[in-house]
Amino acid sequence: MREQVGQKSRSSRSGGQPQQSRQSRQFSRRRGGLRGAAPAVAALAVGVMALGALAPPAVSAAGPDTGGPHTVGSVQQGLNGLVNSDGLPAALASVTDGRGHNRTYTAGVGDVATGSEVPGDGQVRIGSNTKAFTAVVVLQLVGEGKIRLDAPVDRYLPGLVRGKGNDGRRITVRHLLQQTSGLPNYTNYLGEDVRYFAPRELLDLALQHESLSRPGKKWAYSNTNYVLAGLIVEKVTRRPLAEELDRRIIERIGLRHTYFPAPGDATIREPHPHGYYRSAAGAPLQDITEIDPSWGWAAGQLVSTNSDLNRFYSALLGGGLLHKAQLDQMRGATLPAEDTFGPGARYGLGLVSKPLPCGDGLYWGHGGSFPGYETRGGATDDGRAVNVAVTMQLDDEAGRERVDKVVDAGLCR
Template identity: 45%
Template structure:
């Protein structure tokens, strides 16, 4: 749910290391994996450091480069097929639905919020007539992030989240400033345009066609689907049961490693959006290179740029990244809010996506 930034300090728990790989059918259009497809030693070591140096109770990843999925886990308490809270990865799903509606000419990214939700965004200098849907998607609306007040711990309705935000003056419009409020509004716009909730539209347009059988929008359901492990807050408390309304359209999603890989591979591979709209999604100029429309790029030390999103919600941190063509994809997760060492995530991405010297 939180913005794309380095995770904060979290619980450290000594654990034993267990790494393994198992076979699984690949992403759409790919051949089944070989009986056992191991991760590379560099990736295995980078994953282990999330526990040994990063303080996560357990970490797991699933990667695919076309040769078959490769799974690894370190620590105890995470399984390959576990369901977990995906936090702000929800934004990639919401943005995809909005762009599909734009491709269908049911809305325009240059529409104002006022065009779809008249009179709703007013107060403390905020004005929905001056905020476009593109600005919501790209976090350049200036709207206050309601989770800065709730800390992602208080269940709220969309209108309650908006009231919290509208009690604060906007930041500079046109400047990138990550705000969960914008995606709550986009969820409301989807419902206004289609007559259905954002969850229903995402299920119809993305989850069902891609056969993402482990992915759902739980609404107000506090429990996770089986199977699942435990989730721990920074202070070590068990937060496996969580009301998803702390995040709503900005971070409600529950998913699995395999489903997130399948989604990003399909999205970046052109399976969900026409080419013009996929190019729009990857445009970062308005956010000065920081963010596209529900995705953001990271340039690795070797020069490779990967696209995807992270998700942080109480008890869970997850990161999905893929090459721009979607042919190579990785998702990793830890069963707490993040890791203590900010260098570990980029090191893991580089271990997977940067060319290896023989």
């Protein structure tokens, strides 16, 4: 084992819109991804070697050793296990203690074709963590008196949600954020071709299918809820969602490595580990790093780092993004969500609580799944935060639970 200091650089959220790569234009898969949808499948082979043909993975830990007596070894061992035992190309973690000190960890390789090192705090596609960002913006607007949580969707988007039992006159903003609207999940119906999707196209896909239940009757995870939440933000503010996320969250708390990709931008801007897909056990890894993420939009389009996610969730729980009344709404009246988020998980308004196995209370986060990447983690009320990313989308709960155990190792003192 050898210690390495990961690369870091400041991101730029302005400038031109890169053209979509040839690989991304040709890439074909059945749509899935984001939490609660089917995993990505068929992909264009790009000639990368299987991970088993590589040399042993590089490992690293960088930053001040401020964790508890077992944190450093447990987190690094957990990442090593994800690479060596689970066959993931790379695993990354960021651990922030209650005093704001941060330590990053890596295992594996950043590019299986070249064997390059994993960037210490590399950017990844954070999938459904984006929902927590979107929910914060909605709740900020609630605090400003511009949105009412218990107002119907029709108040803001009149006549938009109709058909097949889906009715915006009965679905409230709270139902959207809490995942109790009964709206079908559009990611189940996206088809094969990768291209730019406008938000209204995503909504239209969902509305071609029957409602799952009456609004408020049951909890059912649907990415469609957050597309509608994003459309409400745009209608109320008269500004693009990306600008509101940037102004209200990213710039406000200094998330220097977080951005909402512009239309046509299939790249990841800063140093990053490549993301991969494997069609079956033992099959070659296929590089799917460059992909148009527009199909995730308000439900899953953001790019970030583990350390920025730690900062975001810590700032949120610490009152740096919402007034107390709205933060209490976000965390209150949670509903069981174990089928999607694992044992003990409960869903609030775009925020998930999970119990710590060390008997040290709860942590709050969301997690995200996107083709090529999986992110898990969150923060505690006393300022501890951990996020872990791996460079393959996990399509089984057992795999996600193994990543969760690394989160637990970092949060348990």
